[in-house]
Amino acid sequence: MKLSELLQFNDIVIQCHDNPDADALASGAALHWYFTKMDKKVRFIYRGNNQTQKSNLVIMLSDLAIPISYEPEFDENPELLITVDCQYGQRNVTTTTARNIAIIDHHQITVTLPEFAEVRSNIGSCSTVVWNLIREEGLDVNEDKNLPTALYYGLYSDTNRLSEISHPLDRDMLDSLTIQRSLITKMSNANISLKELKITGKAILEYEFFEDHKYLILRAEPCDPNILGVISDFSLETDSVDVCLAYYVNPYEIKYSVRSCTKEVHANELAAFLGEGVGGGGGHIYKAGGSIHPEKLVKDPAVYLKDRMAEYFNMYTILYTKDTVLDTADMSLYEKLPQEVGTVRLADIFPANTQVEIRTLEGDVVISVEDDSFLMIGIEGEVYPINQTKLLARYKSLGRPYSRSFEYSPSIKNLATGEKTDVMSHAQAVVSHGGGLIYAKPLDHCVKLFTLWDEEKYYLGNIGDYIAIRAEDEHDIYIIKKHIFPQLYKEIEPTI
Ligand SMILES: [Mn+2]
Structure with missing residues (x-):
């Protein structure tokens, strides 16, 4: 979906989930900014039984002037309702009637999506999704003094202080925002209430240790998701503990954080395994997280997670190829069959000795451009450097550009100037000898x-x-x- 498709409507209400978090507030504020700029009548509301009291969010609302109002009794019938950081019809968002519905979110899809929807389930925050939509309209959120900080804090809060980021689009947003660093520090140091400090202590006291595979499971009472990161980071420091799972269960969501300090377990893979078919998870090799929809579980959540952990550790064998x-x-x-793939001669784009960062779906790689450096683009969009001698030995040129589209198009950044180039527009087709x-x-x-x-x-x-x-x-x-x-x-x- 493009945001400009929604400009056919004039009376627009943006609603985020009840008990909003930083990401919901930031993404709604960004949409509000866009529609105000486009001269629309727009309001940003949240409903439900509770008015926000969490101290970091109170600071966010006032210092970043988030234009939201608490409307528990809202009973108008606007032309367009956009639910943000949630999906219309889900239990965590009080139902508001409207003539048209749009959904902008980054959670797993659990409802039938309306015609107007942008749900990117593998992205770290809804702030990133909205930032990208605004960018695609040719606008820059940095024009506003407060929005960049709000969006940054939205992603920061939803990914455990950026430690569970996995999508390159999230990194693209971080690179582009001009933020007020002192405000991030102020908000993130008002993150834990005394009650949550107690929740942290209780979860740790009631740990379950599984000695055979050296992992801990820690159950917390429902709390801010960031607390799970605090619990698992701290518990992982324990001697003889290699992996930690911290989670809580509330009526709408089971949220979890995974940490690993052993090279035999990738936290992002374990997090994805725990959420497979019932939610979703991901992140980095050492830190990751995810969420599960309780209504999709047949078992009690605690039993499900315990069984699933055991299943993970018992299902694979480890091979070290050298032995x-x-x-x-x-x-x-x-x-091997001949393969058509893409290649880019880096020296055609950058002068020799330039340090460049290549951003791909799998992560960032930094290399120095030499006269004979080339990039290969594999059939799944994976990118890796190669030198000219190897390239000529394995592939022959087809003498035409290489065009394919991938989930995320790889890009190259010149680290000295910060200037970004997309890789695919320079790619030439080659075929492997097989x-x-x-x-x-x-x-x-x-x-x-x-x-x-x-x-x-x-x-x-x-x-x-x-x-x-x-x-x-x-x-x-x-x-x-x-x-x-x-x-x-x-x-x-x-x-x-
Ligand atoms: Mn979110």
């Missing part, structure tokens, strides 16, 4: 694989993904996701 030799007797021989031979078979159990090139970070193979060995090197073992395997390899019929 592993796999038996190829039950594997088939495959040949022909490499591998032995492979689909996995019948999950594997965490530490490859020869990276002993710090494992690759996860799920059931159905392929485990492969290069024919000329028995230690070069890797994982290929099942959905791309047929595009990459073709089986060679055994000759009898």
Whole structure:
């Protein structure tokens, strides 16, 4: 959806969820700013039984002049109602009647979406979603003195002080905002009330420790989600504890934080596993979080999480390729197919020795541009550097531009000037020679694989993904996701 599609309406009400948090306040304020600029009659409201009292939010409302009003009895029938940081019809937002509905959110989709909807479930905050919509209209929120700080604080609060960010769009927003740092400090130091300090202590006192896999589960009473980060960060410092899960259950949501300090468990993957099919989770390798919809659970939430944790730790085996030799007797021989991919000659865009940061869905990579540096763009939008000699040995040019669209288009930033360039507009198509031979078979159990090139970070193979060995090197073992395997390899019929 584009925000300008909503300009056909004149009487607009923006409503965030009851008991608003910083992200709801910031995203609503940004929408209010946009529609005011477009000369619309617009109001920003919240409803429900409670008026905001949390000290950091009271500071946010006054110091950042958030234009919201508390309207528990609201009974008008506006032309357009936009629910922000929540979805119309969900239990955490008091129902307001309106002639047209729009939804702007970043949670998992739980309702039938109306025609006007922008729900980006894998993004860290609704503030980011709104910031991006405004940016796509050619406007800059930095024109306003307070909005950038509000949006920053919205993302900051929803991602445990930015530690659970996983989407590059969130990082793009952080880079672009001009904020009042002192206000962020002031708000984040009014984050915990004395009551929440007590909740933290109680959760820690009642920990459950699972010795076989060295993890802790800590249940807190419903509280601000940031408290979960405080609890899990602190508990992870315990000797002989490698992984922590802290969570609370309220009628609308089960919220959780995951922390890991062992290279054998990626917190973002465990968080995604806990929320799979019933919510969603993600973040970084060491810090992550997520949420679950209680109505989607058949079991009691505490039992569900305990079982799911045990399931996670029992379902995979760990392979360190340098000490592993796999038996190829039950594997088939495959040949690599020629692949059309993209490449960018970095020296065509930047002068030699420029430090650049490449932003992709998997994270940021910093490299220095040399005369012979190229970037490869793989079939899933993954980006990695390559030098000219290797490029020429493995690929041949097709003499035309490479055009494809991905979930997030990779971009390159010149670190000296801050100037940003999109990668795809410079990409040329090349095709790989193909022909490499591998032995492979689909996995019948999950594997965490530490490859020869990276002993710090494992690759996860799920059931159905392929485990492969290069024919000329028995230690070069890797994982290929099942959905791309047929595009990459073709089986060679055994000759009898
Ligand atoms: Mn939010």
